[in-house]
Amino acid sequence: MRIILKDDVKGLGSLGQEVEVAEGYGRNYLLPKGLAMAATAGNLKSLKNEVGQKSRKIAKLKGEAENLAKRIEGIACRLVKKAGESDKIFGSVTSQEIAEQLKKEGFDIDKKKIYIDTPIKNLGAYTIPVKIHPEVTANLKIEVVKEQ
Secondary structure, eight states: OEEEESSOBTTTBOTTOEEEOOHHHIIIIIHHHTSEEEOOHHHHHHHHHHHHHHHHHHHHHHHHHHHHHHHHHTOEEEEEEOBOTTSEEEEEEOHHHHHHHHHHHTOOOOGGGBOOSSOEEESEEEEEEEEEETTEEEEEEEEEEEOO
């Protein structure tokens, strides 16, 4: 069965690509999920329109994400935590705490987009990557200070 992909499908192809798939896979999965359409001349023409619109939308979202990344990199979050005498904090800094601090600063970032590769268990300054868009990552500066 020849189909045209309406979205990227892992292991099969990307948006706008014409591929050959098994009848059952195309009819029972790809077509009902809206991931593909039958490969006809009319569908190919309409898909070119959709691809153009989608690419403009993606470019706009990427531009907005880049602006947001610049704004995020321009701030420094300060987290106040209880700590022992050796500057070791009780517990660790979580992505949830960073997301809440960003919300106070006026940024609505999901905690799943904040990547803490090694647990933050000491006082000090850290740089945390925040993935805003698949192609845009901002580096957030946070400072963990001792509670007085």
